[in-house]
Amino acid sequence: MELVKFPATFDEFHFEFIATSLRGGSLLFTRYKDKSFCIQITKKKTDFLIKADKLTRISPVFIMQNALKSFAKLHNLTLSFSNIHTKQNSNRIKEDFGILKDAEYFAKEFKSEKEIWIEVGFGSGRHLLHLAKQNPDTQFIGLEIHKPSIEQVIKQCKIQDIKNILLSSTDARVFMQLLESNRVGKIFVHFPVPWDKKPHRRVIGVSFIKESMRVLKDTGTLELRTDSENYFTYSFETLQTFQNYEIKIRKNHNLNISSKYEDRWKKMEKNIYDIIITNSEKSPIRKVYENLTFEKEVSFSKVKENFTQSHIKGDDYFVHFEDIYEVDKNQGFIKLSLGSYEKCEHKYLLFKDNKVQYFPSISLPIEQNYKSHQKIKEFLYV
Numbered sequence: 001m002e003l004v005k006f007p008a009t010f011d012e013f014h015f016e017f018i019a020t021s022l023r024g025g026s027l028l029f030t031r032y033k034d035k036s037f038c039i040q041i042t043k044k045k046t047d048f049l050i051k052a053d054k055l056t057r058i059s060p061v062f063i064m065q066n067a068l069k070s071f072a073k074l075h076n077l078t079l080s081f082s083n084i085h086t087k088q089n090s091n092r093i094k095e096d097f098g099i100l101k102d103a104e105y106f107a108k109e110f111k112s113e114k115e116i117w118i119e120v121g122f123g124s125g126r127h128l129l130h131l132a133k134q135n136p137d138t139q140f141i142g143l144e145i146h147k148p149s150i151e152q153v154i155k156q157c158k159i160q161d162i163k164n165i166l167l168s169s170t171d172a173r174v175f176m177q178l179l180e181s182n183r184v185g186k187i188f189v190h191f192p193v194p195w196d197k198k199p200h201r202r203v204i205g206v207s208f209i210k211e212s213m214r215v216l217k218d219t220g221t222l223e224l225r226t227d228s229e230n231y232f233t234y235s236f237e238t239l240q241t242f243q244n245y246e247i248k249i250r251k252n253h254n255l256n257i258s259s260k261y262e263d264r265w266k267k268m269e270k271n272i273y274d275i276i277i278t279n280s281e282k283s284p285i286r287k288v289y290e291n292l293t294f295e296k297e298v299s300f301s302k303v304k305e306n307f308t309q310s311h312i313k314g315d316d317y318f319v320h321f322e323d324i325y326e327v328d329k330n331q332g333f334i335k336l337s338l339g340s341y342e343k344c345e346h347k348y349l350l351f352k353d354n355k356v357q358y359f360p361s362i363s364l365p366i367e368q369n370y371k372s373h374q375k376i377k378e379f380l381y382v
C-alpha cells in the first residue's frame with residue numbers, strides 16, 4: 001500500500017503533512033475544526049499500523065477514532081485488526097460545551113467574581129455535581145486526569161443544566177501553580193489514589209500543599225478524605241513542615257453526599273478519615289513567568305545537524321531530547337520531555353517557516369518549565 005500525497009482531506013479531517021523519524025516512525029499532522037493532533041504511522045512488512053499519537057491525544061476521544069477511520073477510508077484500507085469500539089461511541093459526548101478548559105485558559109484567561117471551590121480527582125463526579133447544585137453562586141473547578149470521568153461529568157452538567165462547573169484534565173499538582181493567590185474558598189481531595197508503592201505519584205505532597213495554601217484565601221480550607229490509614233498518616237506528617245494553618249481531624253464523619261468510592265469503602269466497613277486544614281495567612285501574589293515562546297528564528301536543518309538524544313538535568317527540572325522527525329529540510333518535529341521530575345510534560349517542538357513552537361500546546365508557565373525552556377532556547381539558538 002502507498003500513502004496518498006499530503007495534504008489530503010477526508011470528511012472533515014485535514015491530513016496536512018507527514019514527518020518521519022530517523023528511527024522509522026512517522027507522524028501525520030492532522031486538523032479537525034480548531035483542533036490539531038498527530039496520527040502515528042508505522043510501516044510493517046506488508047501493512048501499516050496506525051494509531052493515535054499519545055502526546056497529542058485530544059478530547060473527546062471520538063474525534064481521534066473518526067480520524068483513524070477517515071485515514072483508513074482515504075487509503076481504501078482493509079482493516080486487518082482494529083480496536084476502535086464503535087459500540088462505546090454511542091455513549092461518547094460529541095463536544096465539551098465550553099465546560100472542559102485547557103491549562104492555558106486557567107493560567108491566562110480565567111476570571112471569576114464568584115467564590116471558587118476546587119475538587120481534585122472528582123471521579124464519577126457525585127460530590128462535585130451535588131455541591132455545584134447546592135451552591136449556585138460558587139464557581140466550581142473539577143480536576144481529573146481520567147478522561148471518561150470528565151466526559152461523564154460534562155454529560156451530567158448538560159442533563160442537569162448545571163452552569164457553575166468548569167473542568168480541567170491537568171494534573172492537580174501542576175494546576176495549583178496556575179491560579180492567583182488568595183482566591184479559593186475550598187479545595188477537596190476525596191479518596192485520592194494512595195500509591196503506596198509509587199509515593200511520588202501521590203497528589204498530596206509538599207509542593208501541592210504549598211501551592212494549595214497560596215491559592216486559598218485566609219480562612220480557606222483544604223479537605224482530605226481517605227479510607228487509607230497509611231495515606232492519612234503520611235499526609236498528617238507532610239503537613240508538619242507547614243505553619244500558619246489550623247488542622248482538624250475527623251473519623252467516620254458522614255457528609256451530605258457519599259461518593260462512589262466512599263460507598264465502596266463503607267460497604268467494606270473501612271474507617272474514613274478527614275484532615276481539614278484552614279489557612280490563616282494572606283499569601284504574596286503569584287510569581288508570573290513570561291510566556292514560554294520562542295522569539296528568534298530557528299533553522300530546522302541546523303537544529304537537525306546538532307541533534308542528539310540527550311538529557312539536561314537541573315536541581316528541580318530537566319530536559320530530555322528524545323527524537324527528531326523530518327518533513328523536509330525546513331520543517332519537522334523534535335519530541336522531548338521537560339519540566340519537574342515530579343510531573344513532567346511531554347511535547348513536540350514544531351518547526352515551520354523558521355519558527356518554532358510547542359505542540360500541541362505551549363508549555364505551562366510554571367517555574368520548572370520556565371527553567372527547562374531556557375535550556376531548550378540555549379540548544380536551539382546556537
Ligand SMILES: C[S@@+](CC[C@H](N)C(=O)[O-])C[C@H]1O[C@@H](n2cnc3c(N)ncnc32)[C@H](O)[C@@H]1O
Binds near residue numbers: 123125171190
Ligand atoms: C480513587 S478515585 C476517587 C474518585 C472520587 N473522588 C470518589 O471519591 O469517588 C481517585 C481519582 O483521582 C484521579 N487522580 C489521580 N491523580 C490525580 C491528579 N494528579 N490530578 C487530578 N486527578 C487525579 C483519578 O483519575 C481518580 O479518578
